[in-house]
């Protein structure tokens with residue numbers, strides 16, 4: 576069976592397994608200054624399922640239009656489902672709320688297993704490059720973390736990064752409670768399995784027992800290891816995830832210039848080097864947008 580993958584920017588992918596079309600996140604419509612990904616949510620004509628990793632706008636926004644236009648079922652956290660239902664009017668019959676531990680049958684030989692995961696530490700200091708080490712920020716109470724994140728979002732909404740960003744936030748941000756809980760998805764197909772994680776965080780005890788053929792990993796910000804910020808570089812964090820998972824193929828995401836001037840293009844070289852050093856058995860696929868890459872089969 577042929578399994579193809581289109582990267583659509585940030586952590587959004589279109590996964591096509593035989594006749595099944597499965598979106599992983601739904602964020603394609605970005606600020607005018609971001610490079611276009613070649614497809615907008617309103618142009619998606621076909622989708623059977625949308626899996627959502629967490630409820631931040633740069634993951635969730637678009638799921639409501641895809642669900643409304645295609646009739647796709649959206650699978651996500653209870654917060655994602657609450658927002659889609661209450662803010663966007665998506666019918667209960669099209670929504671499946673999960674928290675980790677649910678095996679789901681998507682038909683066509685595709686099964687999905689949901690695992691609890693963690694969001695990157697957007698409240699902590701982060702490196703300007705993937706090989707800049709960050710230390711400290713350990714033991715910061717949740718209340719302090721949350722107030723730092725609130726200030727960052729107020730800055731984005733308030734126009735500190737320009738009118739384009741403020742207008743985009745107004746349109747896209749559904750004001751989730753925190754990030755609504757982060758989830759990892761293991762997608763099992765007749766041609767092999769794919770683990771997808773849309774933010775740089777994990778529970779070590781969960782990742783180390785999974786053995787996907789392909790790992791789609793967010794490479795951005797300050798990694799979160801078991802609830803505390805990684806002590807080191809982003810490149811080391813991503814390499815540690817690949818060491819835990821031992822996939823044959825790795826695809827990075829969320830490292831593109833998705834919301835300038837908040838973001839810049841990432842130099843992938845340090846990530847490439849860290850993976851070659853620490854996980855030489857894993858092949859790194861560097862994907863362009865809308866490449867219809869044959870990832871399995």
Ligand SMILES: [Zn+2]
Pocket residue numbers: 629631694754774
């Ligand atoms: Zn997020």
